[in-house]
Structure formats: structure tokens, C-alpha cells
Amino acid sequence: xxxxxxxxxxxxxxxxxxxxxxxxxxxxxxxxxxxxxxxxxxxxxxxxxxxxxxxxxxxxxxxxxxxxxxxxxxxxxxxxxxxxxxxxxxxxxxxxxxxxxxxxxxxxxxxxxxxxxxxxxxxxxxxxxxxxxxxxxxxxxxxxxxxxxxxxxxxxxxxxxxxxxxxxxxxxxxxxxxxxxxxxxxxxxxxxxxxxxxxxxxxxxxxxxxxxxxxxxxxxxxxxxxxxxxxxxxxxxx
Amino acid sequence: xxxxxxxxxxxxxxxxxxxxxxxxxxxxxxxxxxxxxxxxxxxxxxxxxxxxxxxxxxxxxxxxxxxxxxxxxxxxxxxxxxxxxxxxxxxxxxxxxxxxxxxxxxxxxxxx
Numbered sequence: 175x176x177x178x179x180x181x182x183x184x185x186x187x188x189x190x191x192x193x194x195x196x197x198x199x200x201x202x203x204x205x206x207x208x209x210x211x212x213x214x215x216x217x218x219x220x221x222x223x224x225x226x227x228x229x230x231x232x233x234x235x236x237x238x239x240x241x242x243x244x245x246x247x248x249x250x251x252x253x254x255x256x257x258x259x260x261x262x263x264x265x266x267x268x269x270x271x272x273x274x275x276x277x278x279x280x281x282x283x284x285x286x287x288x289x290x291x292x293x294x295x296x297x298x299x300x301x302x303x304x305x306x307x308x309x310x311x312x313x314x315x316x317x318x319x320x321x322x323x324x325x326x327x328x329x330x331x332x333x334x335x336x337x338x339x340x341x342x343x344x345x346x347x348x349x350x351x352x353x354x355x356x357x358x359x360x361x362x363x364x365x366x367x368x369x370x371x372x373x374x375x376x377x378x379x380x381x382x383x384x385x386x387x388x389x390x391x392x393x394x395x396x397x398x399x400x401x402x403x404x405x406x407x408x409x410x411x412x
Numbered sequence: 413x414x415x416x417x418x419x420x421x422x423x424x425x426x427x428x429x430x431x432x433x434x435x436x437x438x439x440x441x442x443x444x445x446x447x448x449x450x451x452x453x454x455x456x457x458x459x460x461x462x463x464x465x466x467x468x469x470x471x472x473x474x475x476x477x478x479x480x481x482x483x484x485x486x487x488x489x490x491x492x493x494x495x496x497x498x499x500x501x502x503x504x505x506x507x508x509x510x511x512x513x514x515x516x517x518x519x520x521x522x523x524x
Contacts, residue, residue, distance in 0.1 A: 335491040368415035370496075374422040375487075400422060407419045 177257070179250065181208055183220065184262040187269050192260065205245035206234050208259065209273065221272040229387065232321035235328070236273050237262040242328040244387040264328040266337075280324050280343070287344040288366045291351060292359025302356045314353040317346050317395050319388050326382035326392055338371035342382035342392035345373055349395035352402055364399075364406050373399040413501065421483050428480040435473040460522040467523040474515025482508025 177199045182192040195212050206224055213220040224234040229247040236245050239255050242264055250259065267275035304311050326342040327333055333341050340348075348367050351357045367373050373396045382392040406412040413421075446455065460466045486504035489495050 332491070365415045368419050370413055370418060372415070372418065374418050403415070403419045404423050407416060407423070412416050412419060 179208065179254065179259055180257060181212065181259045181261065183209075183212065183273070184269075185220070185272055187271055190269070190272070192262075199250070203250045205236070205238050205243070205248045205250055205253065205259065205261070208250060209236075209245065209261065221270075221274045223274050230321060232323035235264055235323040235325050237264060237328065242325040242385055244323055244325065247387060264324055266328050266330065266333045267324065275324075277324060279337075280327055280341070281322075283340045283344040284322075284347055286366060287340050287348040287372075288359055288363035289344060289347040289351065290359075291354070292357055292362075294356065294358035297356070297358075304355055308355075310353040310355055313395075313398060314350045317350040317353075317390060317392075320346055320390060321388060323387065325385050325387055329381040329385040331379050331381060332375050332377060336371055336375060339375050340367060340372055342376075342396065345376070345399060346390065346392040346395040349398050352399065360402075361406075361411060364403050364412055367399055368403040368412065373403065376400075421486075424479055425483045428476040428483075431472065431476040432480060435469070435476060438469065439473065457522065462523065464523075467519060470519035470522065471516060474519055475512060478508045478511035478515055481511055 178196045179199050181195045181197050183195060184190055185193045195216055197208050197211050197216075200207070206227065209220070209222050210224075213222065222234070222236070224246060225231040226233075227246045229244055232244070234245045235242060237243075237260075238245065238248060238253050239258075239260050241253075243253070253259070261273060263269045263273050263275045267277060267280060270276050306312075306315075320343060322343060324343065326346075330339070330342055332339045345367060348363055351363060352360055376393065376396045378393050378397070380393045383390075383394075386392065403412060446459075449455070460470075482504045485507055486500060489500060489504070
């Protein structure tokens with residue numbers, strides 16, 4: 175391979191614009207490689223975010239040819255459109271500069287959704303024994319591999335319509351705690367996620383499922399929360 | 413709205429959707445059946461007048477449609493417009509009430 179890729183990169187803040195670059199094509203090149211090449215070889219003023227480069231930290235997500243993706247694990251070859259790449263910051267989040275978004279609102283929603291573990295007052299001192307084959311443990315296991323990259327949040331239509339909506343990642347986190355047999359905070363958690371901008375606002379469009387780089391099922395988690403809140407309501411616990 | 417109220421609305425929306433799934437099928441089948449021999453007011457009334465089963469069916473159908481439309485309208489307006497809060501909730505409730513009164517009036521009119 176010895177061609178070049180035409181790359182258009184978002185530069186500036188909200189009022190910024192796309193700027194063109196030419197990047198040499200290479201074997202097994204990732205989108206993050208392309209961005210790094212631009213910053214190291216062509217334009218050191220380019221701002222972007224990354225850390226681990228191996229799909230663990232969740233910091234390098236961007237909009238690649240219109241689709242939110244983790245750029246460190248996205249091969250250029252698979253997403254090129256007529257030899258071109260268009261890179262923008264993630265949608266549904268305020269742009270700080272270039273490819274960097276302000277993720278404060280995204281993580282504040284994890285707090286609002288009571289995404290922190292609440293130990294029981296009489297928690298055993300020893301390790302809690304949780305059988306791996308129980309439905310609760312299976313449901314929790316299906317959701318806990320989230321890396322917090324924000325791809326689902328940027329892909330969600332409901333977040334785009336209602337900026338207060340908690341979003342797929344925070345609700346998925348809440349579901350992994352609702353299904354955690356050791357957690358004692360579900361009463362407050364279900365009340366927090368059943369409000370105006372909570373789980374019932376989800377339309378099950380499944381964009382989060384389609385785009386999640388970890389192949390998680392936030393829509394399924396949110397459906398679980400809907401059922402859990404309905405049960406709590408009928409039992410008088412909401 | 414509170415978590416309780418939102419969850420009630422969700423349950424109402426799902427329950428009415430389940431009722432409507434059946435009711436709409438019955439309704440469509442009745443239309444197909446009724447127009448076989450030409451549609452006339454007399455033929456419709458001959459079927460519904462004094463028939464408590466049709467009255468019950470249309471009362472339930474109209475109730476489900478009225479509730480489903482009100483809750484759905486509120487959701488759509490909250491997503492597509494900046495309208496929120498008690499004024500929207502009241503407007504949606506009024507829409508439901510209007511549909512309910514209109515629907516039940518028609519159902520009773522067919523029966524009486």
C-alpha cells in the first residue's frame with residue numbers, strides 16, 4: 175500500500191470547520207494512527223484524546239465518517255469512503271477544541287443514575303459468594319465491560335432530543351448495580367432512573383447496541399430497568 | 413413528574429398498547445366484514461344497537477386509544493419541542509379526556 179488518504183479533520187470549537195490533510199496509507203493502520211500522524215508530522219496544534227491505544231481506556235472515541243467509533247481499534251481500511259476520512263468530535267457533547275469533547279455531563283449522569291455501589295449496612299466481612307449461573311449475575315456480567323467511551327451516548331437519538339436524558343451508558347451502569355446481589359442502594363437508584371429523563375424515555379432504537387465497541391446491550395439493560403421500576407411501583411417500593 | 417408518575421405512565425402506555433393490538437385487529441376485521449355488502453348506517457346500527465358486547469368492546473377500545481394517545485402525545489411534544497412541565501401534562505390530559513368523551517359518546521350512540 176502506498177497511496178494517500180484524504181482526511182478532513184474538525185478544527186476549532188463549536189464554530190470551527192473541517193480542514194484537509196493528506197496522510198500516507200499504511201498496512202493495518204488505525205484511525206488513531208492517522209490522527210497521531212497528523213499531529214506529529216503535519217500540524218502539532220491538533221488536539222485529540224487517547225491513552226491506552228488497545229481498546230481499554232475509552233478515551234479516543236470520535237465521529238469517523240459520520241459514525242461514533244473507538245479510533246484505536248478501528249482500521250482505516252474498513253471505514254474509508256472513496257479514499258476519504260472525515261473526523262469530527264463525538265456528537266451530543268460540547269466541543270472543547272478540535273476532536274476533544276467535554277465529557278463532564280456524560281459522567282455527571284452516571285452520578286445522577288446512582289452508578290456507585292452501595293454496601294449493605296450488615297455486609298459480611300468476608301467475600302460475598304455470588305453464584306455465576308443466577309439470572310442476576312448473568313445480567314450484571316453482560317453489562318459490566320463498559321469502558322465509558324461515550325460512543326453510545328453520542329449515537330443516541332433520545333440524548334440528541336432531550337439533553338437531560340441519562341443516556342445508555344449511565345443507565346447500563348445502573349442496571350449492573352440493580353442486578354448486583356450485594357448492592358443495597360436500589361430504592362434510591364430506581365427512583366433516580368425512573369424520572370422525567372430516565373429509562374422510560376428510551377425508544378429502543380438500539381443505536382447504542384449497534385455502535386457499542388464492546389458489543390454490550392444497553393437497550394436490554396434499559397428494558398430491564400423499565401421492568402424493575404414497574405415491579406417496584408406495583409410493590410409500593412418506588 | 414415524579415418517578416412514580418413516570419412509571420405509571422409507562423405501564424399505562426404498555427398496557428393500552430397490548431389492548432389496542434387486539435382491538436385494532438378486531439376493528440379492521442369488522443370493517444372488512446361490514447363492507448362486503450356495502451356500508452350503510454342501518455347495517456352498522458343493526459349490528460351494534462342493543463348489543464352489550466359491541467358496547468363493551470368500543471368502550472374499552474376508546475378508553476385504551478384515549479389514554480395511549482395522550483401519553484404518546486406528551487412524549488412526542490417533550491422530544492420535539494421545548495414544552496415541559498405541568499402545562500404540558502395538563503394539555504396531554506385534556507387531549508386524552510377529549511378523545512375519551514368523543515369515543516364513549518360515539519360508542520353509546522351506536523348502542524342506544
